[in-house]
Amino acid sequence: MSTFKITFAGGAQMPTGSNFLVEFGGKKILIDCGLVQGERYALPTNSEPFSYDTKSIDALFVTHGHLDHVGRIPRLVRDGFRSPIYSTEPTREIAELILLDSMGVLGKEAAQTGTPSLYEERDVLEALHLWGTTLQYENPFIFKTNDGDATIILHDAGHILGSAMIEIIYKGKHLAFTGDLGNTPSPIMKDTTLLHGIDYLVMESVYGDRNHKDKDRRIEIFKEAVTSTIAKGGTIIIPAFSIERTQEMLLAFNELIEGKQIPEVPVYLDSPLGINITKVYKKYESWFNENIEKIIKSGDDIFAFKGLVQTPSPEESKTINGNNLPKVIIAGSGMSNGGRIVHHEAKYLPDPNSTIIIVGYQAVNTLGRLIVDEAKEVLIHGVPVKVNARVVNIHGFSAHKDSDNLVKFVESTSDTLKKVFVVLGEPKSSYYLGQRLHETYQVPVVVPEKGDVVELD
Numbered sequence: 047m048s049t050f051k052i053t054f055a056g057g058a059q060m061p062t063g064s065n066f067l068v069e070f071g072g073k074k075i076l077i078d079c080g081l082v083q084g085e086r087y088a089l090p091t092n093s094e095p096f097s098y099d100t101k102s103i104d105a106l107f108v109t110h111g112h113l114d115h116v117g118r119i120p121r122l123v124r125d126g127f128r129s130p131i132y133s134t135e136p137t138r139e140i141a142e143l144i145l146l147d148s149m150g151v152l153g154k155e156a157a158q159t160g161t162p163s164l165y166e167e168r169d170v171l172e173a174l175h176l177w178g179t180t181l182q183y184e185n186p187f188i189f190k191t192n193d194g195d196a197t198i199i200l201h202d203a204g205h206i207l208g209s210a211m212i213e214i215i216y217k218g219k220h221l222a223f224t225g226d227l228g229n230t231p232s233p234i235m236k237d238t239t240l241l242h243g244i245d246y247l248v249m250e251s252v253y254g255d256r257n258h259k260d261k262d263r264r265i266e267i268f269k270e271a272v273t274s275t276i277a278k279g280g281t282i283i284i285p286a287f288s289i290e291r292t293q294e295m296l297l298a299f300n301e302l303i304e305g306k307q308i309p310e311v312p313v314y315l316d317s318p319l320g321i322n323i324t325k326v327y328k329k330y331e332s333w334f335n336e337n338i339e340k341i342i343k344s345g346d347d348i349f350a351f352k353g354l355v356q357t358p359s360p361e362e363s364k365t366i367n368g369n370n371l372p373k374v375i376i377a378g379s380g381m382s383n384g385g386r387i388v389h390h391e392a393k394y395l396p397d398p399n400s401t402i403i404i405v406g407y408q409a410v411n412t413l414g415r416l417i418v419d420e421a422k423e424v425l426i427h428g429v430p431v432k433v434n435a436r437v438v439n440i441h442g443f444s445a446h447k448d449s450d451n452l453v454k455f456v457e458s459t460s461d462t463l464k465k466v467f468v469v470l471g472e473p474k475s476s477y478y479l480g481q482r483l484h485e486t487y488q489v490p491v492v493v494p495e496k497g498d499v500v501e502l503d
């Protein structure tokens with residue numbers, strides 16, 4: 047008789063589409079229900095039926111608010127799921143903004159491809175209705191099964207605001223899902239909590255085969271790229287994820303401009319979602335690390351500085367390119383696979399005086415990936431666009447642990463580990479990390495495929 051049965055329903059051998067089914071004590075819970083993303087905001091596979099009976103699921107636990115972890119929840123609801131959804135409070139707030147925002151993009155993609163939209167607004171609202179109770183880090187939540195109680199504990203993953211690892215304790219066995227793990231020390235978030243006493247670990251591997259070589263020098267590289275572009279009279283465009291990266295960029299400009307380390311130029315935050323997510327961040331300042339708390343206590347608004355212009359409406363957005371003076375534009379999407387950034391790329395990529403600064407993960411087949419892979423010409427809205435602008439790729443801003451730090455993260459619980467499942471990465475990353483973990487800790491490692499089922503005792 048097994049303790050846990052895990053079905054790797056999504057996020058196996060791919061970095062997106064996080065979705066794991068765990069069965070224990072006659073109950074079924076899901077960990078995450080994310081969108082499969084890539085060259086498109088939502089790949090067609092998201093419309094396929096779920097591999098399990100959605101009505102039979104007893105609860106859904108969410109690690110964090112990124113779309114590849116929450117984006118298919120409304121579809122789950124549309125397909126009959128009606129059980130409680132649990133997460134931290136900020137995760138729920140971020141998810142609400144992200145899911146309502148996704149409606150627009152999904153609707154547009156559906157219209158372009160002539161397919162029905164993945165879900166409707168009523169599905170999002172129903173999902174939020176099911177998302178009532180929120181959980182605190184380290185505060186045990188008792189989950190009743192048909193055969194005794196299980197305990198579920200959320201630990202701070204340090205990845206984005208509200209991000210959590212989820213530990214399930216049942217019949218004396220500890221199973222943990224890392225979700226995404228933060229690039230500790232982060233400029234804003236607290237450090238990732240170290241795990242102890244885990245028997246089975248399901249862990250992410252987005253950067254399983256690479257290190258963030260420039261982490262210590264990221265601000266220096268950033269400063270040089272900005273300063274030299276302003277000196278040439280060019281524009282700096284920064285594709286940024288709305289959650290965490292946008293706030294980190296604001297924080298960086300806050301420090302550099304207020305510290306007079308770069309010239310004062312207009313910095314446009316051209317992202318309605320980024321603007322709203324920043325408001326959620328400001329609301330949860332007590333969740334930030336000590337350094338940031340000190341700066342806030344000294345009276346500085348860390349996400350505001352002279353020159354910052356927020357352009358939520360399309361009309362305001364259009365004013366950005368009214369003149370050719372040096373400026374900075376921060377916009378989504380982070381991988382240039384949609385959003386306002388694409389319009390700015392069409393205008394500024396051909397300009398040799400301008401610079402595009404890449405500060406996040408770029409999935410295979412996205413416009414962002416083509417740009418970092420030094421394409422000389424890219425297609426934007428079907429039109430060829432020359433890439434004459436300088437491309438500066440700064441890995442150090444990543445919100446994910448790199449390969450060395452993923453290996454190091456496992457150390458605190460390596461004495462009790464019986465098996466590690468490496469997920470949420472491209473296959474190359476997952477296998478490479480798996481090999482490193484096996485060599486370092488002599489622990490059995492599995493890189494599951496989508497649909498694999500394992501029983502653990």
Ligand SMILES: [Zn+2]
Pocket residue numbers: 110112205226
């Ligand atoms: Zn994430």
